[in-house]
Amino acid sequence: MSALKPKHQRLVLVIVAVIALIAAGLLAAYALRNQASYFYVPTQMIAEPPAPTQAVRLGGMVQAGTLETMPDGVTVSFVVGDGEEQVPVRFAGILPDLFVEGSGVVAEGKLGADGTFIADNLLAKHDENYIPRELEDMTAAQVEQTVLETAR
Amino acid sequence: MIAELGLAALWLAAALAGLQLIAGVQSVRQPDGPLASLARPAAVIQGVLAAFAFLMLLWLFAQTDLSVKLVAANSHSAKPMIFKLSGAWGNHEGSMLLWVTVMALAGGLIGYLERRLPEVTMQATLATQAFVGLGFYAFLLLSSNPFERLATPVAEGMGLNPLLQDIGLAFHPPTLYFGYVGLSVAFSFALGALLTRQVTPNFARAMRPWVLGAWIFLTLGITAGSYWAYYELGWGGWWFWDPVENASLMPWLAATALLHSVSVLAARDALRAWTIMLGVVAFSMSMMGTFLVRSGVLTSVHAFAVDPERGTFILVLLGIYIGGALTIFALRAGTVQEGERFTATSREGALVFNNVMLSAILAVVLVGTLYPLLTEAFGIRVSVGPPYFNPVAAIFTLPMLAVMAVGPLLRWRRDGAKRISKPAVFLTICVLLVAVLVTYLSNASLLAILGLAFAAALAVGSLLPLRGRNLLRTPLATWGMVTAHFGIAVALFGMASESAFSIEKLVAARPGDMTEVGPWKITLDGIEPVAGPNWTALQADLRASYKGGSAITLQPQSRTFWSPERETAESALAARWNGQLYAVMGSGIEDGRRQLRLWWKPFVPMIWFGGILVALGGFLSLIGRLTADLKRHYVRRRSAERREDAQV
Numbered sequence: 001m002s003a004l005k006p007k008h009q010r011l012v013l014v015i016v017a018v019i020a021l022i023a024a025g026l027l028a029a030y031a032l033r034n035q036a037s038y039f040y041v042p043t044q045m046i047a048e049p050p051a052p053t054q055a056v057r058l059g060g061m062v063q064a065g066t067l068e069t070m071p072d073g074v075t076v077s078f079v080v081g082d083g084e085e086q087v088p089v090r091f092a093g094i095l096p097d098l099f100v101e102g103s104g105v106v107a108e109g110k111l112g113a114d115g116t117f118i119a120d121n122l123l124a125k126h127d128e129n130y131i132p133r134e135l136e137d138m139t140a141a142q143v144e145q146t147v148l149e150t151a152r
Numbered sequence: 153m154i155a156e157l158g159l160a161a162l163w164l165a166a167a168l169a170g171l172q173l174i175a176g177v178q179s180v181r182q183p184d185g186p187l188a189s190l191a192r193p194a195a196v197i198q199g200v201l202a203a204f205a206f207l208m209l210l211w212l213f214a215q216t217d218l219s220v221k222l223v224a225a226n227s228h229s230a231k232p233m234i235f236k237l238s239g240a241w242g243n244h245e246g247s248m249l250l251w252v253t254v255m256a257l258a259g260g261l262i263g264y265l266e267r268r269l270p271e272v273t274m275q276a277t278l279a280t281q282a283f284v285g286l287g288f289y290a291f292l293l294l295s296s297n298p299f300e301r302l303a304t305p306v307a308e309g310m311g312l313n314p315l316l317q318d319i320g321l322a323f324h325p326p327t328l329y330f331g332y333v334g335l336s337v338a339f340s341f342a343l344g345a346l347l348t349r350q351v352t353p354n355f356a357r358a359m360r361p362w363v364l365g366a367w368i369f370l371t372l373g374i375t376a377g378s379y380w381a382y383y384e385l386g387w388g389g390w391w392f393w394d395p396v397e398n399a400s401l402m403p404w405l406a407a408t409a410l411l412h413s414v415s416v417l418a419a420r421d422a423l424r425a426w427t428i429m430l431g432v433v434a435f436s437m438s439m440m441g442t443f444l445v446r447s448g449v450l451t452s453v454h455a456f457a458v459d460p461e462r463g464t465f466i467l468v469l470l471g472i473y474i475g476g477a478l479t480i481f482a483l484r485a486g487t488v489q490e491g492e493r494f495t496a497t498s499r500e501g502a503l504v505f506n507n508v509m510l511s512a513i514l515a516v517v518l519v520g521t522l523y524p525l526l527t528e529a530f531g532i533r534v535s536v537g538p539p540y541f542n543p544v545a546a547i548f549t550l551p552m553l554a555v556m557a558v559g560p561l562l563r564w565r566r567d568g569a570k571r572i573s574k575p576a577v578f579l580t581i582c583v584l585l586v587a588v589l590v591t592y593l594s595n596a597s598l599l600a601i602l603g604l605a606f607a608a609a610l611a612v613g614s615l616l617p618l619r620g621r622n623l624l625r626t627p628l629a630t631w632g633m634v635t636a637h638f639g640i641a642v643a644l645f646g647m648a649s650e651s652a653f654s655i656e657k658l659v660a661a662r663p664g665d666m667t668e669v670g671p672w673k674i675t676l677d678g679i680e681p682v683a684g685p686n687w688t689a690l691q692a693d694l695r696a697s698y699k700g701g702s703a704i705t706l707q708p709q710s711r712t713f714w715s716p717e718r719e720t721a722e723s724a725l726a727a728r729w730n731g732q733l734y735a736v737m738g739s740g741i742e743d744g745r746r747q748l749r750l751w752w753k754p755f756v757p758m759i760w761f762g763g764i765l766v767a768l769g770g771f772l773s774l775i776g777r778l779t780a781d782l783k784r785h786y787v788r789r790r791s792a793e794r795r796e797d798a799q800v
Binding site: 009016020021023024025027028029032035036037055057074092093094108 | 386426490512513533536537721739
């Protein structure tokens with residue numbers, strides 16, 4: 001290296017940096033294709049179910065009258081719907097503070113082989129200023145049906 | 153009246169920023185022009201005025217002046233005083249005012265203090281600082297006026313998001329902002345030096361305290377934010393790769409790289425163009441963070457308002473500043489002379505390697521953070537989480553840690569690999585030993601095993617530069633480096649240990665029930681109602697004993713705030729030297745049982761102790777550099793005086 005001319009040293013440094021950044025970019029792109037978790041609403045999930053190993057998010061309305069606590073006291077099950085299709089969800093853990101029937105929820109987890117969605121985490125509407133982003137459009141599009149259903 | 157005073161001060165400060173810009177540009181072109189002496193005083197007065205405006209806002213919040221829109225929307229007369237004050241920056245407008253204030257104060261300080269650089273470089277620097285400042289004044293005054301009055305005052309304020317009513321969080325945003333905005337000085341210095349062709353070691357010495365200072369605040373801010381997320385959100389995690397967290401991590405990564413390259417430039421006059429580039433990138437990441445958090449493209453507890461107009465405004469500012477700076481860099485970088493040379497196995501070589509690795513990690517985080525926003529533009533919603541960030545970032549972090557452990561042992565300029573072969577072999581054995589041990593004794597994941605092994609090696613490696621030195625004579629800056637590197641090892645140990653050894657338990661318990669979590673026996677004694685100044689709560693009494701020792705009490709709560717109305721879970725923590733017990737109370741079940749979520753997290757506090765050590769290392773370094781600068785200044789003055797005496 002010490003034999004390199006000044007111009008060359010700078011060139012070598014630039015090339016090393018560029019190669020590292022390209023490597024980082026390619027690696028990131030490759031990993032994103034496998035690791036990004038996609039967002040589904042129940043209609044999509046029924047039509048094209050994700051692979052059981054794939055981490056995805058399911059968003060929709062918690063259907064009224066479906067929230068049940070299992071005998072162990074910590075597992076709950078409920079049904080998420082978007083006005084057309086419905087997907088049963090199971091979750092072991094403490095429910096978010098404002099999780100109630102008839103309100104929106106985004107569940108993170110995997111779709112089980114039996115068609116039940118196993119959630120590792122629930123994101124509920126925290127307050128008026130915090131609505132999971134995925135639910136904003138959905139509620140706007142399907143507000144009528146949702147109102148009808150929750151009123152029933 | 154107070155609100156109008158604040159607004160007037162803000163407009164005046166903006167006008168002074170305009171004057172500072174014109175004066176700066178003028179005197180760069182014509183060093184003895186009529187405006188040449190105005191830029192520095194303009195910067196100082198601008199700083200004072202912005203600080204005054206911010207004080208006025210604090211006053212309004214302290215008094216809970218409900219005729220001001222911002223106070224009415226974010227405060228409440230029943231709030232404790234400290235949260236009334238922190239409410240001033242716990243919202244969009246107030247936090248942007250804080251941003252502008254810190255930026256103006258920083259500009260004022262360099263205008264007042266910095267005398268080492270050629271005056272023309274200082275003028276260019278102050279002009280850049282004013283140019284960036286003007287954009288944010290415009291944003292504040294035109295679309296986010298914090299002093300706006302209501303037509304009719306309201307009877308009572310809306311209150312502050314209860315999640316934000318926390319003593320740790322009261323000081324988290326200002327700390328982070330000092331870091332974000334401190335980097336604006338590095339940005340201005342970098343452009344000033346580039347424009348006036350003064351990329352010299354002296355420039356690096358002038359810039360270094362600012363980079364160090366900003367970096368210390370960023371480190372503390374990120375550490376505090378992580379701890380807040382850990383105990384306040386009640387999810388038991390300490391880092392979620394949330395876009396808002398990434399927004400603070402990215403400037404930190406860039407600032408860490410900048411910190412090291414600026415040292416090379418100061419000590420060895422190498423890496424000139426690279427340092428300028430990092431100066432630009434670091435503050436660009438700060439602005440990008442602001443855009444992500446403030447524009448409403450993200451929804452989280454940090455994103456106060458969703459207003460597309462504001463988002464566009466910040467995006468335009470971002471385009472002007474980042475695009476402009478990169479264009480200037482592209483046009484001018486060729487004029488920066490190549491610095492001193494060095495070989496691959498030298499201190500510079502190791503630092504360059506780590507700079508490149510830090511940049512690669514930055515790229516990985518940036519891509520992962522922006523990817524969901526990009527796909528959303530095409531109508532596909534994705535979220536990117538730990539399964540992406542952890543392994544991909546680790547690929548670049550592990551080589552960096554390896555070089556970090558031995559790099560400080562290398563000499564500047566050129567050195568042989570032979571001189572560090574002994575410590576390198578020793579540290580490699582260290583890594584292998586710990587890795588094998590952990591693999592046998594636990595069923596930790598690969599990343600956790602590697603984390604523990606590298607943490608052990610780095611902890612030993614970081615202390616090696618002190619070997620054979622007189623500890624009392626070792627410069628403070630060296631102590632700073634050793635402390636910061638050791639802090640990284642400590643934090644890494646905490647992270648890996650939390651991931652490898654945590655035990656989680658979820659139960660539904662009746663009063664009197666006992667449950668075991670790892671070495672702990674935990675009994676639910678009872679549940680009772682309690683009340684605070686603006687909330688009521690149910691509180692569980694948990695009696696916990698470690699390996700049959702004497703019992704301690706944990707009291708997690710389920711709180712109901714009544715303004716604004718919402719419930720939060722308050723976690724309870726019990727710390728021992730070797731870890732933390734973490735308890736959260738969930739909802740009640742009809743049969744009288746109550747959900748409890750319990751974790752035993754061995755050595756988890758090391759994460760934040762490590763962060764504090766890293767910041768302390770930066771602080772020692774800063775003190776060391778500043779005293780050395782002062783000494784040099786003093787000696788130079790003395791010798792100049794002596795020369796004058798001799799002439800007389």
